[in-house]
Structures are given as structure tokens and as C-alpha cells.
Amino acid sequence: xxxxxxxxxxxxxxxxxxxxxxxxxxxxxxxxxxxxxxxxxxxxxxxxxxxxxxxxxxxxxxxxxxxxxxxxxxxxxxxxxxxxxxxxxxxxxxxxxxxxxxxxxxxxxxxxxxxxxxxxxxxxxxxxxxxxxxxxxxxxxxxxxxxxxxxxxxxxxxxxxxxxxxxxxxxxxxxxxxxxxxxxxxxxxxxxxxxxxxxxxxxxxxxxxxxxxxxxxxxxxxxxxxxxxxxxxxxxxxxxxxxxxxxxxxxxxxxxxxxxxxxxxxxxxxxxxxxxxxxxxxxxxxxxxxxxxxxxxxxxxxxxxxxxxxxxxxxxxxxxxxxxxxxxxxxxxxxxxxxxxxxxxxxxxxxxxxxxxxxxxxxxxxxxxxxxxxxxxxxxxxxxxxxxxxxxxxxxxxxxxxx
Amino acid sequence: xxxxxxxxxxxxxxxxxxxxxxxxxxxxxxxxxxxxxxxxxxxxxxxxxxxxxxxxxxxxxxxxxxxxxxxxxxxxxxxxxxxxxxxxxxxxxxxxxxxxxxxxxxxxxxxxxxxxxxxxxxxxxxxxxxxxxxxxxxxxx
Numbered sequence: 001x002x003x004x005x006x007x008x009x010x011x012x013x014x015x016x017x018x019x020x021x022x023x024x025x026x027x028x029x030x031x032x033x034x035x036x037x038x039x040x041x042x043x044x045x046x047x048x049x050x051x052x053x054x055x056x057x058x059x060x061x062x063x064x065x066x067x068x069x070x071x072x073x074x075x076x077x078x079x080x081x082x083x084x085x086x087x088x089x090x091x092x093x094x095x096x097x098x099x100x101x102x103x104x105x106x107x108x109x110x111x112x113x114x115x116x117x118x119x120x121x122x123x124x125x126x127x128x129x130x131x132x133x134x135x136x137x138x139x140x141x142x143x144x145x146x147x148x149x150x151x152x153x154x155x156x157x158x159x160x161x162x163x164x165x166x167x168x169x170x171x172x173x174x175x176x177x178x179x180x181x182x183x184x185x186x187x188x189x190x191x192x193x194x195x196x197x198x199x200x201x202x203x204x205x206x207x208x209x210x211x212x213x214x215x216x217x218x219x220x221x222x223x224x225x226x227x228x229x230x231x232x233x234x235x236x237x238x239x240x241x242x243x244x245x246x247x248x249x250x251x252x253x254x255x256x257x258x259x260x261x262x263x264x265x266x267x268x269x270x271x272x273x274x275x276x277x278x279x280x281x282x283x284x285x286x287x288x289x290x291x292x293x294x295x296x297x298x299x300x301x302x303x304x305x306x307x308x309x310x311x312x313x314x315x316x317x318x319x320x321x322x323x324x325x326x327x328x329x330x331x332x333x334x335x336x337x338x339x340x341x342x343x344x345x346x347x348x349x350x351x352x353x354x355x356x357x358x359x360x361x362x363x364x365x366x367x368x369x370x371x372x373x374x375x376x377x378x379x380x381x382x383x384x385x386x387x388x389x390x391x392x393x394x395x396x397x398x399x400x401x402x403x
Numbered sequence: 404x405x406x407x408x409x410x411x412x413x414x415x416x417x418x419x420x421x422x423x424x425x426x427x428x429x430x431x432x433x434x435x436x437x438x439x440x441x442x443x444x445x446x447x448x449x450x451x452x453x454x455x456x457x458x459x460x461x462x463x464x465x466x467x468x469x470x471x472x473x474x475x476x477x478x479x480x481x482x483x484x485x486x487x488x489x490x491x492x493x494x495x496x497x498x499x500x501x502x503x504x505x506x507x508x509x510x511x512x513x514x515x516x517x518x519x520x521x522x523x524x525x526x527x528x529x530x531x532x533x534x535x536x537x538x539x540x541x542x543x544x
Contacts, residue, residue, distance in 0.1 A: 340477055340479060341456075341478075342457040342478040342481065343478050343481075345456075346428075346480050350424045350425075358456045358522070372457070372458070401425070401428060402432060
């Protein structure tokens with residue numbers, strides 16, 4: 001199995017938790033980091049730490065080259081047509097807020113924004129704030145019992161007043177893979193701009209923004225084996241030129257006088273201040289690591305384990321899985337009849353098993369199912385069959401204790 | 404009536420018999436099941452402490468200089484923790500409750516249950532218990 005080959009790349013996977021071997025199944029929250037990423041961070045700070053895009057000295061040159069090389073790596077990774085279409089941000093939330101803020105000066109009170117019930121709060125609250133600021137109306141696409149977006153409702157909501165459509169590529173809470181290309185084409189047919197939260201897609205699958213034809217695409221390094229605090233916003237050149245800057249400061253300007261300034265070109269217009277240089281360089285190492293392992297291999301491994309894990313969990317009496325979309329990423333969101341998810345999570349933790357419990361920042365989904373939350377096991381490239389066996393055994397033990 | 408310190412000692416004594424986590428949690432779960440549920444009238448929004456992970460309800464009344472608490476939760480381990488947290492303070496004087504530190508949690512290895520990352524409502528509940536102590540103290544002048 002793939003996991004046998006790569007587990008040793010992750011030093012943290014050998015640690016003990018409460019005296020037991022760690023079983024890490026909270027990858028949708030954040031993935032662990034391979035040694036190559038840790039080495040890149042140490043290498044930067046011990047070898048060429050310096051500020052980027054300024055300074056004529058050698059260290060600044062080296063740091064700038066390493067930093068910009070990652071922008072080009074990301075361009076290749078998502079097949080953007082230009083490297084300046086990759087804006088380096090603090091993460092997905094930051095990226096989505098950048099876009100939402102930019103549209104404050106564009107949307108009018110009669111305009112409509114479409115979001116979905118499947119969104120993480122980070123792809124919901126910025127649009128609520130935008131609607132509040134501009135007077136535009138928010139419309140929602142509901143999900144069905146499988147956790148799949150109702151495409152008929154989506155089609156019916158699209159009209160000439162629709163100016164912006166925001167949805168995720170893959171749901172963090174349920175794993176649903178959304179038909180991004182078709183939804184984007186439908187939005188474009190009424191002239192709406194499309195913003196996609198790709199935080200959960202980039203770790204698991206190939207993403208081609210030109211093929212999908214999305215206008216904006218957001219992601220986070222830390223969910224794809226890279227450091228925390230770094231993310232990307234892809235935007236089509238025309239849109240990035242249209243949007244006003246998000247934050248003012250150094251590096252985003254070309255001329256500064258006391259009364260006004262002119263802004264730098266792309267991508268710097270959106271990158272005010274000293275960026276997370278080490279984080280970006282670490283992300284580059286994560287991208288290389290993923291490429292070396294192979295995206296197809298990762299996807300195939302995770303899908304095989306998803307099927308195995310689903311089977312193991314459903315064999316336990318009382319287990320119900322939430323999110324059974326036909327197109328689904330490696331997320332197992334479930335509950336046990338008569339048992340609160342928090343109790344299960346607490347007992348699993350005592351057994352060294354890390355899962356997430358609660359609402360997963362997706363309260364509207366939990367409200368839809370009428371549940372306080374779920375237990376979520378989310379998989380990664382290094383997840384093994386033994387991890388899922390441990391989860392199933394742990395779950396049986398927890399149920400016995402709680403009965 | 405037993406003092407807060409005496410009740411703390413009794414809790415520590417109870418737990419001293421458990422040598423692994425399973426026994427400890429079995430006991431917590433049993434305490435959670437034994438905790439008498441709050442009435443539906445008491446389980447209203449103004450008594451609710453919202454956590455992302457589990458919900459807690461707490462209310463208090465004063466009788467002859469003693470404070471009595473009723474509390475509930477939707478998760479059983481949280482209920483068990485509530486039973487433990489209420490045991491030292493139930494029926495004590497407001498002044499003693501206002502400054503109480505719940506020091507027994509640390510030796511029992513249960514402090515993590517009050518960590519903000521758990522978002523289970525217990526940390527807010529502990530603060531609220533002390534606030535009730537302060538409020539009833541002030542009321543009496």
C-alpha cells in the first residue's frame with residue numbers, strides 16, 4: 001500500500017498519545033507534514049532568511065527566487081495561465097475574504113449572490129457580510145439527504161440579477177465532490193462570477209482551473225502537507241485587475257506620495273506587507289513531495305481506504321454515515337444511534353485516535369440533518385488500513401462503555 | 404455539612420481506586436447517567452451555555468445563604484463532568500463558591516475537559532458557577 005511507503009516521511013506519526021500509538025484521522029482539519037517540509041522551513045531560516053522583493057543583497061535574492069519559484073509551482077499545479085494569477089495569502093479564509101471585500105464596490109442592492117448549504121463557514125460568512133454591506137440578496141442551494149447539492153434548485157436560482165456564485169469543490173464535513181465545471185458554466189451563462197473554495201480538493205485531486213473555467217479558486221497549504229498560515233487565491237487576470245486592493249501597505253504600491261499612491265501590478269497589488277516567506281517555501285516542498293508520490297496514487301489510495309472504512313464502520317450496529325454522495329472524497333462523517341458524538345470523540349482520544357467531532361464549521365449542514373454534529377474521520381495519503389481498523393475497534397469499545 | 408475541601412477529598416478518594424483511563428471514564432459515564440436531569444422549564448435559552456461540541460444548561464437558586472445548582476448537558480461525559488463539578492459547590496455559601504478553583508481536576512487528569520479547544524461549555528460553566536457565587540454574595544450585601 002502507498003501508506004507503507006510514505007509513513008516514514010512523517011516523523012509525527014511515530015509518537016504516542018495517552019500511551020498509545022497515534023492514529024491520526026483529522027486530516028481535513030490539517031494534514032501532518034513530511035520531513036521535506038520541515039527541512040525546507042529549517043533550511044530557509046538557517047540558510048537564507050531574508051525579506052523578499054527588496055534589497056540588493058544575496059540573501060534577499062535567494063529568498064525571492066525560492067519564494068517566486070513556489071508561485072510558479074502553484075501555477076503548474078492548478079494549471080493557471082499566468083503566474084501573476086496566483087496570489088499568496090494567509091489561507092483559504094483570507095483568500096475568500098479578499099474576493100468578498102473586493103466586490104463591495106461592485107455589487108448593487110438589486111444583485112443576488114448564490115451560496116450553498118454545504119459551505120464551511122469561511123465560504124458563507126464573507127458573503128453574508130458582502131450582502132449586508134451592499135444590500136444584495138443571498139440565495140441558498142440546499143442539499144438532499146445524501147449531502148448532494150440540489151442542481152434543479154441551483155438552476156432555478158440563477159437569473160440575470162445573479163452576480164456571484166460561491167461554492168466548495170469538496171465539502172469538508174461530508175466529502176461531497178461538487179460538479180464544479182457544470183455549475184460554473186451555468187453561472188457564466190447568466191453572467192455571474194464564480195468563486196470556488198478548493199481547500200478540501202487540492203489535497204486529494206488534480207485541479208485544472210482553466211478546464212473548470214472558474215474565476216476564483218482558493219486553497220490552503222496546511223491541508224495539503226504544507227505549513228499553516230499560507231494559502232492561495234487564483235483569479236483570472238481580468239478579475240484581479242478589476243478588484244481593488246484588499247489591504248494597503250508595503251510591497252503593494254508602485255508610487256507613494258503623502259496624499260495618494262498608485263498600486264503595484266499583479267500579483268503584488270494583493271500582497272501587502274512581508275509575506276509568510278518560510279511558509280510559502282515550505283509549501284513548495286509539500287508540492288514537490290505530493291508530485292513525487294503522485295496525485296493519482298494518492299487519490300487511488302484514499303478512495304480504496306474510503307471504501308474499506310465505510311464497510312468497516314457500517315458493520316458496527318447503530319452507525320450511520322452522513323454524506324453518501326456518489327462522487328465523494330475520503331471523509332467519513334458518522335454518528336452512532338443514541339450516542340453523542342462528543343462522547344465518542346472523547347473516548348477515542350483516550351485511545352490515541354484523533355478524529356474531529358462537532359459541527360465542523362458547517363452548522364447549516366448539521367441543522368439540515370437535525371443533528372448536533374458528527375464524528376468525522378478524514379483520510380490522507382499516509383492513512384493505513386490499520387488506522388481504520390483501530391478506529392473501528394475503538395468505536396466498538398467506546399459504544400460498549402457508553403451503553 | 405461537609406466543606407468544599409472535604410468534598411474535594413472525597414472525590415480524590417473515589418478516583419484513587421481507578422488505575423486506568425477506562426475505569427475513570429466508566430465512572431464519569433456512570434456519574435453522567437446518575438445526574439438528575441433538569442426540567443424542560445429550566446432548559447431554556449437563558450440558562451444555556453452554547454458550545455460547538457456539546458451544550459450545557461445551568462441555573463442556580465439561593466436558600467438561606469446556600470447556593471443550589473441544577474445543570475444538564477446533551478453529552479453523557481459532559482454530564483459526568485457536571486456532576487463532578489457541582490459536587491463540591493452544591494449547597495455551599497456564596498463567598499466560598501465565588502473564589503473556588505476546582506483544584507481537584509488537575510490531580511485527576513481532567514483539566515483538559517475545561518480547555519477552550521474542547522468547546523464543550525464546561526469552561527464557561529465553571530466561570531458561571533463562580534459568577535453565581537459573586538452575585539448571591541452581592542445580593543446579601
